[in-house]
Amino acid sequence: MIYASAYAFATIDANKKLRSTDLVALEYADLNLKNFLGMFLQSSSSFLLITVTVSYPMQFGMVFVLFIPSYE
DSSP, X not given: OXXXXXXXXXXXXXXXXXXXXXXXXXXXXXXXXXXXXXXXXXXOSEXXXXXXXXXXXXXXXXXXXXXXXXXX
């Protein structure tokens, strides 16, 4: 069961790789980017990071961050 989810758009460089430093948009309920990153780094929950690249010549890829609760 997914506990929470968030997504972000990242630009793709000339080598068609996603760069976390190029995030241009991020939504997570009413939290802003700083709060989201703080929760992401301090969360005890296990998480699954899924990256989805898009076909050329699209400029954006999508990064999905799915939080799955740990019941330990």
